[in-house]
Amino acid sequence: MVVTFPHLGNTYIACKIMFDSLGIDYVIPPLSNKEALRIGAFHSPDEICLPFKIMIGNYIQSIEKGADTVIIVGSCGPCRLGEYCELQMSVLKNLGYQVKFIVVDYPGEIGIKELASRIGYISNQSHKKKIEKLRALYRAVKAIRLMDYIEQSARMIAGYEINRGECKRLLLQCRDRVFNESDPSKALKILKSYKAKLSKIPIDKKRKPLKIAIVGEIYTNIESFANHFIEDTLMDYGIATYKSLSPSWWLKYTGLKVLKLHAVRARLAAKQYLKYEVGAYAKETVGEAVLAYERGYDGIIHLLPVGCMPEIVSKSILTSIAKEKDIPIMTLLFDEMTGEAGYLTRIEAFIDLLERRRRDHVLSWR
Amino acid sequence: MIVGLPKGLLFHQYEKFITEFLKVLQIDYIISKDTNKDILNLGVKYCVDEACLPIKIFHGHVASIKDRCDLVIVPRIVSVHEKEFICPKFNGLPEMILHNIPNMPAITTKPLYLYSEKKTLAWLEDFGSMLNKNKNQVREAYIRGKEIYDRQKLGYNDKRYRRRVLLVGHPYNIDDIYMNMNIKKKLNDLGVGVMTHHYVRDKDKQKEVDKLYKRPFWTFARHTYGSCVYLGRTQQVDGIIYLSSFNCGIDSIFIQLIKNELKDFPLLVVKIDEHTGEAGLNTRLEAYTDMLERKKKNGSNFPASREHLYSM
Numbered sequence: 252m253v254v255t256f257p258h259l260g261n262t263y264i265a266c267k268i269m270f271d272s273l274g275i276d277y278v279i280p281p282l283s284n285k286e287a288l289r290i291g292a293f294h295s296p297d298e299i300c301l302p303f304k305i306m307i308g309n310y311i312q313s314i315e316k317g318a319d320t321v322i323i324v325g326s327c328g329p330c331r332l333g334e335y336c337e338l339q340m341s342v343l344k345n346l347g348y349q350v351k352f353i354v355v356d357y358p359g360e361i362g363i364k365e366l367a368s369r370i371g372y373i374s375n376q377s378h379k380k381k382i383e384k385l386r387a388l389y390r391a392v393k394a395i396r397l398m399d400y401i402e403q404s405a406r407m408i409a410g411y412e413i414n415r416g417e418c419k420r421l422l423l424q425c426r427d428r429v430f431n432e433s434d435p436s437k438a439l440k441i442l443k444s445y446k447a448k449l450s451k452i453p454i455d456k457k458r459k460p461l462k463i464a465i466v467g468e469i470y471t472n473i474e475s476f477a478n479h480f481i482e483d484t485l486m487d488y489g490i491a492t493y494k495s496l497s498p499s500w501w502l503k504y505t506g507l508k509v510l511k512l513h514a515v516r517a518r519l520a521a522k523q524y525l526k527y528e529v530g531a532y533a534k535e536t537v538g539e540a541v542l543a544y545e546r547g548y549d550g551i552i553h554l555l556p557v558g559c560m561p562e563i564v565s566k567s568i569l570t571s572i573a574k575e576k577d578i579p580i581m582t583l584l585f586d587e588m589t590g591e592a593g594y595l596t597r598i599e600a601f602i603d604l605l606e607r608r609r610r611d612h613v614l615s616w617r
Numbered sequence: 618m619i620v621g622l623p624k625g626l627l628f629h630q631y632e633k634f635i636t637e638f639l640k641v642l643q644i645d646y647i648i649s650k651d652t653n654k655d656i657l658n659l660g661v662k663y664c665v666d667e668a669c670l671p672i673k674i675f676h677g678h679v680a681s682i683k684d685r686c687d688l689v690i691v692p693r694i695v696s697v698h699e700k701e702f703i704c705p706k707f708n709g710l711p712e713m714i715l716h717n718i719p720n721m722p723a724i725t726t727k728p729l730y731l732y733s734e735k736k737t738l739a740w741l742e743d744f745g746s747m748l749n750k751n752k753n754q755v756r757e758a759y760i761r762g763k764e765i766y767d768r769q770k771l772g773y774n775d776k777r778y779r780r781r782v783l784l785v786g787h788p789y790n791i792d793d794i795y796m797n798m799n800i801k802k803k804l805n806d807l808g809v810g811v812m813t814h815h816y817v818r819d820k821d822k823q824k825e826v827d828k829l830y831k832r833p834f835w836t837f838a839r840h841t842y843g844s845c846v847y848l849g850r851t852q853q854v855d856g857i858i859y860l861s862s863f864n865c866g867i868d869s870i871f872i873q874l875i876k877n878e879l880k881d882f883p884l885l886v887v888k889i890d891e892h893t894g895e896a897g898l899n900t901r902l903e904a905y906t907d908m909l910e911r912k913k914k915n916g917s918n919f920p921a922s923r924e925h926l927y928s929m
């Protein structure tokens with residue numbers, strides 16, 4: 252068995268550490284790229300949302316490198332993500348690929364037994380002792396939390412750094428180095444060392460950089476390729492960005508959901524606009540937008556794939572939030588046709604707007 | 618107190634119930650007109666661009682009556698079947714309406730779970746309290762409404778036509794004859810009878826659905842998939858027409874699953890949006906019926922056209 256999985260932000264780093272520890276063969280798909288998207292879009296129905304297409308591209312590029320088993324997480328609606336696996340299997344089968352899918356679904360849907368058997372199937376491929384398997388899992392969770400922390404901090408500190416570009420360089424370097432380390436405990440050490448390095452980056456605390464919060468559909472938020480690396484772009488402009496969604500956020504969310512303690516703050520903040528569950532993470536989108544306003548952010552960028560169902564609901568609500576709270580919100584929609592040029596112009600225009608608002612504010616305040 | 622009933626989305630399915638319910642309670646109500654150009658334009662004007670046509674049309678219906686009533690029913694129908702859903706957009710319908718259309722009167726916002734009598738009643742009681750009606754009055758009206766509702770027969774099953782097709786799609790795509798340009802009549806005029814999933818036994822649908830890896834959690838998709846694959850496999854109809862709208866996330870998955878399953882069976886996908894023209898549809902339907910005829914004449918080996926209609 253050679254496993255693979257679709258990309259989602261930094262998860263591949265944690266997966267690598269886990270499979271290395273377990274001694275399971277794996278293929279990490281080439282980082283999401285234009286070719287993957289082209290392949291994916293070609294073999295997927297036109298109107299399916301972007302994540303589906305990139306994922307198909309990931310699978311096919313992995314299969315070509317020898318993978319024969321796909322691991323993905325599921326959900327039970329109401330959004331499309333829950334049906335992804337069904338159609339992805341069908342698409343790959345029609346293309347003549349012989350791959351097995353292991354869908355890690357919520358136990359509430361498939362039953363604890365079935366879930367245990369699906370996870371057991373993966374775990375049985377490893378000849379390690381039970382305690383080592385647990386350690387593998389522990390390491391993976393630790394790694395993703397460290398990596399997400401490093402990324403989140405770097406993106407925020409970028410607004411304050413004295414040497415332009417230092418945060419970004421550090422972040423890229425860190426990713427590169429852990430990824431090329433096949434000894435899991437060394438990989439963790441690397442992550443820790445970068446966490447330390449990050450805290451030593453010289454910053455100018457008196458600077459008041461523009462602060463932007465990024466919210467929206469989870470995949471386009473986390474998988475940077477899908478959003479044309481928007482955060483990197485913002486970093487280049489010296490903007491401090493904050494985004495709550497990340498793989499470790501998702502882990503925590505999914506774990507706490509059982510206790511109904513998931514994303515408490517965002518969900519509370521969403522309440523005045525949206526009391527009920529819509530699907531996927533629309534409620535969190537609304538909540539995060541309100542929080543960003545309360546925390547004094549200059550603007551919000553809302554990301555979603557074209558045709559995304561739950562985020563259309565949040566988009567309607569965000570329009571009101573922008574008006575009522577007087578905070579600029581820009582919506583960016585993505586599909587395989589999204590071009591580079593128009594997209595950059597929009598971001599620049601948005602930044603201009605935020606800067607202008609700041610200046611006007613200062614003036615009127617005096 | 619005047620209650621407004623927008624004639625969009627699942628209204629046709631529950632029209633009999635809700636009107637009887639309001640009559641028994643002696644509440645005045647108005648129903649928006651059948652979908653027409655003005656309603657469509659209103660919907661396009663107010664709704665977010667990226668939404669699907671049925672949601673836009675619903676916006677139009679609401680906007681067309683909002684100034685003439687005190688309370689609009691904007692049903693947040695989360696589910697009509699246990700452990701299943703309709704669509705995320707249904708779950709957020711009241712929010713979309715409130716935030717997209719200015720100066721709205723009061724609307725209903727509580728979620729509706731129609732598979733459970735208890736939950737349905739709880740919703741109605743809450744609704745009744747907005748109308749100053751007590752629980753007993755609501756219960757009585759519910760029983761009367763349900764009687765009538767249960768007696769109605771939904772769907773079509775045309776007999777005595779040369780050819781017969783299964784017409785599938787979300788109920789509102791089939792019910793709204795302005796939106797679908799009365800496709801049923803067009804087909805009938807071409808000598809094609811129409812049947813809907815209502816006339817396929819649940820048992821038969823379920824057999825096909827059970828072959829899926831995962832239990833589908835969208836009710837309409839389950840009916841659609843089950844009836845298409847069952848009738849297609851057993852060749853009990855000459856063809857299938859799938860009425861869909863652009864930007865429907867659910868159809869984007871299930872149309873493909875059905876295609877992959879039925880391979881060469883004559884499946885015509887008709888996707889509609891606000892720019893769809895009638896002439897294009899006519900041509901497509903004529904070509905499609907011609908193809909069905911040819912196929913019949915040449916035996917079932919004749920390859921069906923796999924061309925699909927996206928924009929007309």
Ligand code: SF4
Binds near residue numbers: 300330332333558
């Ligand atoms: S949340 Fe949006 S992008 Fe994600 S599966 Fe649902 S429709 Fe697709």
Ligand code: SF4
Binds near residue numbers: 671672707864
């Ligand atoms: S099911 Fe499709 S057509 Fe119906 S509201 Fe949802 S997206 Fe729109």
